[in-house]
Structure formats: structure tokens, C-alpha cells
Amino acid sequence: MIPFNIPLIIGTELDFIQTVISSGQLCGDGYFAQRCQQWMEHNFRCQKALLTPSCTASLEMAAILLDIHPGDEVIMPSYTFTSTANAFLLRGATIVFVDIRPDTMNIDETIIENAITPRTKAIVPVHYAGVACDMDVIMAIAARHRLWVVEDAAQGMMATYKNRSLGTIGHIGCYSFHQTKNYTAGGEGGAVLINHPTFIERAAIVREHGTNRNQFVRGQVDKYTWQDIGSSYLMADLQAAYLWAQLEAASAINKRRIVLWNQYYQALTAKNWMTLPYVPVMCKHNAHIFYVKLRDIDDRDGFIRHMKTANIWTVCHYIPLHNSSAGQRFARFHGKDHYTTRESQRLVRLPLFYNLSDSDQQRIIDVISEYSS
The missing domain is CATH 3.40.640.10 (Type I PLP-dependent aspartate aminotransferase-like (Major domain))
Structure with missing residues (x-):
């Protein structure tokens, strides 16, 4: 796994x-x-x-x-x-x-x-x-x-x-x-x-x-x-x-994570069936998360199941707070929810940690490519 x-x-x-x-x-x-x-x-x-x-x-x-x-x-x-x-x-x-x-x-x-x-x-x-x-x-x-x-x-x-x-x-x-x-x-x-x-x-x-x-x-x-x-x-x-x-060791940790993030990006950038992270030009990120977005929630869940069958753990992220029972009791959503729910349902995070080996990352990329076929 x-x-x-x-x-x-x-x-x-x-x-x-x-x-x-x-x-x-x-x-x-x-x-x-x-x-x-x-x-x-x-x-x-x-x-x-x-x-x-x-x-x-x-x-x-x-x-x-x-x-x-x-x-x-x-x-x-x-x-x-x-x-x-x-x-x-x-x-x-x-x-x-x-x-x-x-x-x-x-x-x-x-x-x-x-x-x-x-x-x-x-x-x-x-x-x-x-x-x-x-x-x-x-x-x-x-x-x-x-x-x-x-x-x-x-x-x-x-x-x-x-x-x-x-x-x-x-x-x-x-x-x-x-x-x-x-x-x-x-x-x-x-x-x-x-x-x-x-x-x-x-x-x-x-x-x-x-x-x-x-x-x-x-x-x-x-x-x-x-x-x-x-x-x-x-x-x-x-x-x-x-x-x-x-x-x-903060600089070395950050450098390794950036390398892993960039390797994902370069390997997946040609796959037009998924959306990759966007980093504005004025921002320098820290490679905390590498996520991809699928077509919709069904496509995302299918992707997660596909990766799991290959013993690779990929996960979605936050359920928007305003959709929760506590959010409905204690908060309000101003304006329209154009993107929060929709985009959260498309997003899935890939494994990314300091000790992830290049060979394991390549395996993850290969299994992702199999999903598209």
C-alpha cells in the first residue's frame, strides 16, 4: 500500500x-x-x-x-x-x-x-x-x-x-x-x-x-x-x-516536496481529462498538497476506487462547512455557491510526503494513466 x-x-x-x-x-x-x-x-x-x-x-x-x-x-x-x-x-x-x-x-x-x-x-x-x-x-x-x-x-x-x-x-x-x-x-x-x-x-x-x-x-x-x-x-x-x-532541515524538506510536486505536474499536464492545481504568478507554494480535479463527484469517486484497487490511497478533502448540519445552524452563506460545492466534489489529493520515493511516485502516475483508458 x-x-x-x-x-x-x-x-x-x-x-x-x-x-x-x-x-x-x-x-x-x-x-x-x-x-x-x-x-x-x-x-x-x-x-x-x-x-x-x-x-x-x-x-x-x-x-x-x-x-x-x-x-x-x-x-x-x-x-x-x-x-x-x-x-x-x-x-x-x-x-x-x-x-x-x-x-x-x-x-x-x-x-x-x-x-x-x-x-x-x-x-x-x-x-x-x-x-x-x-x-x-x-x-x-x-x-x-x-x-x-x-x-x-x-x-x-x-x-x-x-x-x-x-x-x-x-x-x-x-x-x-x-x-x-x-x-x-x-x-x-x-x-x-x-x-x-x-x-x-x-x-x-x-x-x-x-x-x-x-x-x-x-x-x-x-x-x-x-x-x-x-x-x-x-x-x-x-x-x-x-x-x-x-x-x-526545513529548506531540504521544502526542496524535496517541490521536486515531487513538479514531477506530478509534468507527468500529468497532458491529461486533458483532469484539472491540475493553479499557482498565481505572485505566489510561491510549499508543495503541501498535489490535487487533481475530475469531471464530477462520480468521476472522482471512481478514480479513488481505481487507485485503491492498486493499493494507492488517494483522498478527497473538505466537505464545505455550509453543507453540514452545524454550518446550517451557526453560519450563513452570503451570495451564491457557484464553486464551493462543485469544485470540492471534483477534487482528490494524491500521496505527497517527504519520504515518498521516485519509484512509488512513478507507480502512482502509471496507475493514474490506466484510469484514463
Whole structure:
């Protein structure tokens, strides 16, 4: 069986984990957490990076930092994971979905403005497959209407928009280090990037159960106390050690994934019965996903069955949130669903992971060619 994904292991993870165990400092914001955060701040040129237990936790932090309250509205695509909506729903917001672009599967920036009301508080673009949304347009809309922008860059680390790292363009950015992502913190993990000075000090408080423990650790106060709402949003240093091994090799990991992505593209580009991913010229992707689109849902399901008979695991992706029972209860879809449902039903993802061999990839390509016949 060729799996859809194998969690990334570089080989130095256990050495770093052993270092943490020997240190006796297992909890959050330890030695490796500090190294990871500094690495992101340096390489992505963000004002502040903070490791979290998950991208879900990062999004929840963002909702708290924006002071989302009942009655506020937050605009986002329906083609995303539930965490994107839940983080704001938990603060009482109404989720407003808008349609996606069929070429990138990202939020359609040209219809966001029509969805804005006096209650709109934020826009949450989701960078699908590590390909950036049109952030210049989105940031301009936000500026005109005095809105916050939270980038759901769960799939976006090491990708850029006009040479700016995804997650650093909006006021807050959120990364995922889940085992399905290009880089993992041992199965789960995330980071929140703070790109607006207003949020830096409060982010540290929200992340530490609503206390000023961070100031206590720095010697700025004699004892720490409850200051604000918050929760436990720190990543354990055991996980940070695992992540550090991968950040040290980030360039090599990214390069190998790009090679695999390009090999798929070159091999499949002549097959006119499927649609391949589109990457706008101003975007540099990170090869997080290679997907193809078939004619319709029946064609897609037939393709998945065909690949499965050859012991190759290919998978579809999100069921649009507005089509779910929770989406119908807690959100609304502004305008018409021209593309979200239709394009989601055509899409299937191919195996793509760092340790995928060239021979296994060629086998996948050969089996795909058999389907067309």
C-alpha cells in the first residue's frame, strides 16, 4: 500500500527529545520552544511567534485577541476545516461564508466586500494547499472597513505571497504542525504569528492561562496573577524538540516536496481529462498538497476506487462547512455557491510526503494513466 501520508521523521528528533528529558524541563516555553520561535521570527520576519498545541489553539487565541463577542460577524470560505469557524463561533460570532475561486480553491477576494455589514469584525483567508489568497486585495478591503485579518496558514509554512511569508501579512497568522503537514511537532502542534504590536503583550497573557507569568519569568514582576481571559496554549518542550529537528532541515524538506510536486505536474499536464492545481504568478507554494480535479463527484469517486484497487490511497478533502448540519445552524452563506460545492466534489489529493520515493511516485502516475483508458 502506498499511503496518502507518512509523518515526517528527519532522524535527529530522538536526540533532541532526549536532551529535553535530561534537562528536566518538559513543559512549555523551554529551550527548544525558544529556538523554534526565534527561528520563525528570523526566517519569516514576523514581530512575534509563539508555539501552541495546535493551529486550532492558535485560531482560538486570535479570536480572543480580536475581542470577538456575540453578534460580531467573521467572513471566511466554507471550504476549510471546522477549526477555522469553531474558533470564532466559540466567542459568539456569526460565521459568514463566501464562495471560493475555482482556480486556487481560495476565498474569492472580489466578493468579500459585498458580505461586509456593520457587524463584521474580521476576515479569515485560508491559504489552501499552501497557495496564497490575494492578500493585497484582502488587506485593502480590511483597511477600508477597519477590519482585522487572521490568516489561516495551517497549510502555508514556507510559502510566500509577493516574497512575504504566509502568516505574516495579516494582523495574526496561524500555522499547523499536525502530522499531515509539511513539518510536524510529533503529531500535533501549531504557532501563532503576531504581526500587529497591539497584540504582542496580551498574546503572552492569553497563552498563559490569562496570567502575566511571562513577565514573572523575565523578572519584571515578583509574582504572577490573573490578568485576562485565556487558556493553556503552550506547546510542551518535548514537541518543540521534535519540531526543531525539522526546522533545522526545513529548506531540504521544502526542496524535496517541490521536486515531487513538479514531477506530478509534468507527468500529468497532458491529461486533458483532469484539472491540475493553479499557482498565481505572485505566489510561491510549499508543495503541501498535489490535487487533481475530475469531471464530477462520480468521476472522482471512481478514480479513488481505481487507485485503491492498486493499493494507492488517494483522498478527497473538505466537505464545505455550509453543507453540514452545524454550518446550517451557526453560519450563513452570503451570495451564491457557484464553486464551493462543485469544485470540492471534483477534487482528490494524491500521496505527497517527504519520504515518498521516485519509484512509488512513478507507480502512482502509471496507475493514474490506466484510469484514463
